[in-house]
Amino acid sequence: MDFKLEIAKKISNITDMEEAKVLDLMEIPPQPNMGDYAFPCFQLAKVMRKAPNMIAKELAEKVEKDNIVEKAEAAGGYLNFFVNKEEFIKQVINQVIEQGDKYGTSDEGEGKTVLVEFSSPNIAKPFHIGHLVNTITGNAIEKIFKHLGYKTVKLNHIGDYGTQFGKLISAYKRWGDDEVIEKDPINELLKIYVKFHDEAEKDPSLENEGRMYFKQLEDGEPEAVALWEKFRELSLKEFKKLYKDFNIEFDSYAGESFYSDKMPEVIEILKDKNLLKESNGAQIVDLEQFNLPPCMIIKSDGATIYATRDLAAAIYRKRTYDFFKSLYVVGNTQALHFKQFFSVLKLAGFDWADDCVHVGTSLVKFADRKLASRKGDVIYAKEVVDEAVEKTLEIINTKNPNLENKEDVAKKVGMGAIIYTFLKNNMDRDIIFSWEDMLSFEGESGPYVQYSYVRGKSILKKAGNIDENPDLSYLKTEDEYNLVKQLGFFKETVKQAADRYEPFVINRYVTDLAKAYNKFYNTHPILTAEKEVRDARLALTKAVTNVLDIGLNLLGIQTPESM
């Protein structure tokens, strides 16, 4: 039973306002002593032609009292509701425990598919911190939608196409050393690629050679294709190591090259609709009616460009998956490109263009460029992971040296710290990278929430068998009630995170829940309390650890059993 909904019904019954509208207006009072739910009467004032505080008073009298609403009280223009706490506590905890890891799920996504494109690194280029932020964000968004019942598909749109690969083939044929490449593929490939650029400055004919190999690649020359496949495989192997660390698996690695043969159709469609226009030798789609710069489709040299590939990919995906929504988790800096490309889809008559959403992720910046990296001037994902895990191991060795599976725990906690930091704030804001923030394991942090979970788990373990049907009326303190209230918010939190495409909403929620539990934990004994109280508190603890576990997992943060 949903208390908020029940109260909305009651209000709707005694006013002319629809239930949905009431629900929308309802809020939580700023102070707990003011009540559990509040209904502002200001909007009714216009219709009823009465002062809001008068209306609140009248409604307070009329509201039906029962085992849900204990008291309704007017406070200025607000009508405040006090629910039957005992009943509320019972409902919430039982629901959490019964539903287990399904708690907070919904059927809103039933039968609907949501595509999530994220990560999308480039072949033979290092995976840097920007990719990491993007990967972590996309992963969380996918999990959130999945929890709401959507079928989700994780797409890794690998950057594996373009003249750069012709250059790489050329570089490889000149300076490639398989033995060295096997050891550290991405860095070595990057090295020879950079060398190619340096040499090309001295000898411009190299550029032609690069273009030639790309042409061979496009024409399907076996040798060029074989090399390209080799680079792709080596790179993917590296990327997958990192994905494994973060427990991420993609459903598709179809990259740019996959769509290379699907572009002629796009061009046909645009031609048919009379959308292509010649401009300075290039073919563009004019977007003036959207107040946007034109979108380039074919370059003046006849080659296609990324917008063309994105169009081909979108059409292919609609056909293949018949998506309800197609999310592009890509950096904020590319906002314009997505506006343009979605607009072209719309002009081409694809009404599902509105179901395509660019979820713009934060730009990572450095307060002091020199301190950006411990080694160089960019930060690689691996570097961040290694630092975080190492720092965690140090802490474990001082705080809990006898811990089992130290390495495993250090990994979960270190990664947790990274994920938490990247999903801490809304994505319109840039992330100012600092090692201090990243490696701070106190206060609002991943380890803080994991620690709260571990403490709860530890108690449950010590308790052994717990009463399946405890008398929850023994949960009488304010700390306990606040904790239960927090548990009750979970469902709308997940919904909100999905509606806003913002994982940080979940992040704040688990933090608040952990805070409430820590407060409770520090002031009230559990195992040593008298039997009835102990049983009730164990049930509460079980519910809290369950929701912390779900919430953290939605973010991609794993939960150790001890730390």
Place this chain on the structure above:
RNA sequence: GCGCCUGUAGCUCAGUUGGAUAGAGCAACGGACUUCUAAUCCGUGUGCCAGGGGUUCGACUCCCUUCAGGCGCACCA
């Protein structure tokens, strides 16, 4: 020049989509471990919500404008 984003406590950021006295963490200081894991908890302060107009019962929130910072503006992705 145009477009988008940001501006809230010393720092990093929330602020339930227009509601009640604007909140957290960090940093500083003080307190709580022979007691369920102190990676914890409790206590002590701070605000021209960038500035100026407007909209209305009511604005950190919406509109206009100024200032400051960031990102982006076709042959890279």
